[in-house]
Amino acid sequence: MMSAYLMRSGLNPSRLGAGSTFSKCFSTTLRISAASSFFKNSQASVSLTRYTELRTITTGNIKSVVGQRAEPASNPEGKVSARIQKTNLLNDEWMLEVQWEDGFRSKYPYIWLRDNCQCPSCFHPTSCSRRVLIGDLDVSIVPVSFSASKDSGDLEIFWSDGHKGLYTSLWLRERSFSEDTRESRRQMRSPLRTLWGSDILSDLPMANFHEVLREDQALLEFIRKLEDLGLVIVRDAPIHQEAIFSLTNRLGYIKQTHYGVSFAVKNRVTPNNLAYTADSLDMHSDIPYYEYKPGIQLLHCISQAKCTGGSNNLVDSFSVAQQLRELDPEKFQILSAVPVDFIDYGVEEDGLNFYALSQHPIIRVDERGDIQSVTLNQMVRDSFFNVSVEKVRLWYEAMLTYSNMLCHPNNVISYKMKEGDIIVLDNRRVLHGREGFRMIEGTRELHGCYWDWDMVKSCRRVLQRKLGILKT
Template sequence: MQATRHLMTRAGHCLRVRARLALTSHLTTTSLPAAQNMCIREVSMGQAVASQHLIRDSGNQDCLGKASVTMHSAAANSTSTMLQVCWAEGGMDLFPYVWLRDNCQCPSCFHPTTLSRKISMEDLNLDIIPTSIQMANGGEMVEIQWLDGHFSTYSANWLHERAFNKASQDRRDCFRRPPQSFWGSELLESLPRASFPELLEDNVALFTFLQQLEVTGLVVVSDTPCCSGQIHQLSKRVGYLMPTHYGETFTVQNKINANNLAYTSSSLDMHSDQPFLTHVPDIQLLHCITQYHGEGGENVLADSYHAGHILVSQHPDKFHILTTTLVDFYDVGLEDGKEYFALDRKPVISVNHEGNIQQVNFNTMVRDSFFMTSADKVAGWYDALSTFYRILKDPQNHIEYKMNEGDIIVFDNTRVLHGRKGYEMAHGDRHLEGGYWEWDQVRSRRRSLQITAH
């Protein structure tokens, strides 16, 4: 549901700017990479425009540009159907007329509270041209009269933030999804951490936590009460828990007639959770309520994207095999009296349209014996998987961390593989509560906090 849009007074605008500056100051003292801190500073120090049609829009784009730009000139480009804007600070950008008309911000074209475009494609003339272009307010605005009689105004800030150049688009991309920082065993020396009580009360702490989760894929939350229900409490600050056939939350503890190997004291190889689901849970939370105090029980964690980059650089042919060969994963059992049979097919390493890793589906425990490929390709696939596994198991590429009671490990389940060393039940029990989040909700909350946290 989209937030209601408000006209911002000058005083309200100043409060927001001060809040963003305070947020930026806090963030630059964290363990985020230098490049990421730079990106945050650029995103957080932007200035919104207190104008009827230029207040914060559905993308919160006003936070991405720099404060108060003005135009030196705005006129028709002599060689194309575009508006040419020369900035008072230097530089020039072109804005296609069809894009400007499509994005008119007047109440007839853009709904002020739903933040939605009202103009339809049927009404959009792809060959639209202006009859007049005039700057106003000392270069802070440009007014366009269109051939169809419509009148539009655009602010310099609004145009500058949406300019068709790499710097503007990089700022937007950083706001959409900050760049990731990959890691190996060195992460153990500086584990990203957060305080549970602070996350419940402090929006800046919550923003930092969510931002770090996107960047590193792993954060340890400390000082959590050692009782059930705390994952729900934290989730109320972020969004909603994602239910699966194991429920909204699940208990990781030694159980009689266990329906999951995690519900035993056996060791667990590194894996991603629930690859047998079409929508694999994006983020996993594991809250340690009771810890086993003998030998064993340590969590083993690896950045599979880091391992994947090593694989593609050293064995590109094997990387190709793991990204193109489809594998069946399954889960069959009974939970709370309900039978389930989950089944899905996907490659071990999924890549996006740019060839970058976007998900790793590695789980030997639930990889099916049905293998829908030709017999002559099986040995090569096992060889590729074995090579990937050796990279993951290299001591330089993973960490071991024994959770303290009151810890919550929060990690990207599509990226960070996790396992566990076995332990002897004769020396005590180990009780964890788990749950899942979705990236869409987490990123939505982070973006909102990026604008409003104070």
């Protein structure tokens, strides 16, 4: 299996010495049958056959899956029509069927239609909120009669509870229960991602600080890149601590942690975080000891000293997790099933005492098996391990395999920040580390803060509406 994987990745196993990191990584890839019995009933169990390549990019000789869904959505509707041609009551199915002018057919459950009546009595027009109480609904509700306007195609339904429901044809068509509609809505929430490897270094996603602050299109492109790749380097920011506040104000608000509204990464005499030293930092995500860790991290280079080392290492953990899933599904399953404790306690410079503790699997997947987040931080992983003793060794074997893959040259990039650079990264996806450094002259200082994805995605949809890209 190892040799086949290496050859598929463009690597020659005979050229990897027995002592190499990658060789060590895969020499410990054991097929332990016990793992499947420990985890076969886990909710994290996924089927590899559900994953297809929607599109691919070459990442240092490794092809990366882009998007994670069963099949690419077809578009059987073609040019979408919002004019109703014919309606039928399907009382045996408790549904209304609509045939559209373009030939497409949609079905709408009666209870859903009554729940979502758009008349002012049922739906508040300015707060855009449903007024109908859930307890007032009746799953046995049926239409008494209905009519469609010849001019607008809008639908009126007279319900068995005495209410007259109003529905525009465009509103109905946009809310079809088709797979295409559901997939479109999923992408509105979270667009498909492009997975990457070391080849991204030749074409790093960039944005200009002043353009993002000044132009809506530039801000939208910045957000799209961040959602797609999980990484954007904003160039030419002013070299002072107000810069990340100015950038934040363009989108919304900072997510505050016990390290404050923002934080300075520089050497401290008595550091309460390893980042405040000159030591090397392992690949990690930030604030893993929060139940809801910050979605996005910003690091602004205020001062870059003359020093040896000090480069930032970055890796797309989703891309590597997908490689692990294909290489060894059992190890992927272990890392997505076993909960891991993360902890942080101490005293901040302002005197705040903190004790943060939370638990996450290393790889979190959703109900479809799509990777949603990677939470990894060796520095603050707790020594308490909330699993049975039999699973501990299996977890370490899986973790070491994944860790070595994260550090493989085909996957990781190294970037030494210039003064005025702001690295913006998806804290759920892009792990970052640092080479240890030795000061020769000057000071090294980064200024950082966090954002939440909900805020950034909201800003993206507002911009899409403003620019006429998003209609609903």
